[in-house]
């Protein structure tokens with residue numbers, strides 16, 4: 001899928017990072033860790049750093065390298081850090097959404113970075129307020145932070161177990177106390193979280209292993225659903241916070257969100273996507289001259305499709321790699337150019353060719369429609385669209401900002417209607433089974449809710465994407481504590 005600013009895109013809500021490095025500058029390691037997780041969130045970034053006594057925080061709007069520079073990193077001394085990159089759920093690019101969340105506790109200041117969505121945030125908030133808790137807002141991340149704060153004097157294990165007992169939904173979290181780094185993953189393991197080793201006594205925790213290489217860390221283990229890791233001067237220990245009732249890793253991480261060089265579920269994402277492409281060619285063959293990817297995310301699957309089908313792989317479009325770095329808004333005429341602002345066709349590869357176009361997903365269908373049109377305008381005689389994500393028909397309540405059901409192309413159109421809408425010669429989606437088989441894990445290891453409507457963690461019947469957004473709207477204030485306001489700079 002092309003993440004054209006001007007068009008549809010699925011938005012992962014966050015990447016989280018944590019580092020405990022006794023001999024090193026944690027802010028600098030945190031910066032490069034977040035930089036590697038930039039694909040998981042590009043609207044704001046933040047780091048909280050502890051020198052063993054004092055916790056300092058910096059958050060700001062924009063890309064990681066816009067929020068931090070040499071001066072700001074130097075103002076964050078210490079050997080423990082947690083960091084966060086995010087998209088806002090509501091589309092509003094506001095500083096109030098930035099994390100880590102900062103709270104006072106009996107053991108000092110703590111900072112919390114959260115990836116995912118709680119589905120019982122309202123109930124928890126009401127319950128905790130009745131119990132005397134004072135909130136500065138209503139974001140679900142603040143709720144997690146305040147449950148931890150309330151229980152931290154009974155030990156980190158107890159505090160995290162209490163979160164897992166009460167919070168429902170998706171949460172992969174890193175927590176910083178003045179002397180400790182904690183990571184934990186919800187009992188269904190919906191969002192990823194992995195631990196790595198850094199040098200002699202150091203550790204890192206990240207949403208994805210792609211954050212390890214740039215800081216010289218090596219993967220140790222993926223946290224299992226319901227597990228926590230606690231790192232302090234005594235070393236690292238892994239403990240169970242809650243019994244995992246199911247394994248339900250987001251299948252979309254494997255299809256689109258995670259970076260291709262990351263490893264999850266014992267495979268590199270790149271290889272899993274190649275296998276998805278190969279299965280797609282078996283499930284939906286087509287007679288054609290070339291297989292082309294939608295760059296860059298469709299490349300591994302297109303290679304897999306090509307290899308399995310024997311149809312040559314060619315690049316059909318070149319993506320402008322730096323367009324996301326411009327902050328100049330296009331005018332209306334340029335906005336109407338749509339994907340042309342980001343993709344240029346390689347006309348001599350396309351003229352007179354029957355093309356198989358491989359992409360990872362269709363959300364609203366508007367981008368795919370524009371790409372199909374671009375290929376025909378460039379001389380292709382047939383365009384067979386092949387998609388590695390099964391049809392997306394249901395909303396996600398676990399941390400992916402996708403369209404509401406009535407905006408999802410596959411929910412409102414039959415396959416022939418969608419094929420017609422796209423203007424494609426043919427359209428084929430990989431099956432849910434095909435995608436899971438390509439990863440190589442048992443079928444009960446995944447969340448497939450946006451494809452199948454089967455939600456692994458029961459979603460209250462009155463919970464809608466709109467109500468989550470409403471909560472996030474009100475909660476924008478919550479993600480900024482008074483302490484943050486004091487320390488914040490933009």
Ligand code: SF4
Pocket residue numbers: 190249250251252253395396397398399400447448449450451
């Ligand atoms: S509903 Fe879809 S996007 Fe959301 S966690 Fe499940 S598989 Fe991932």
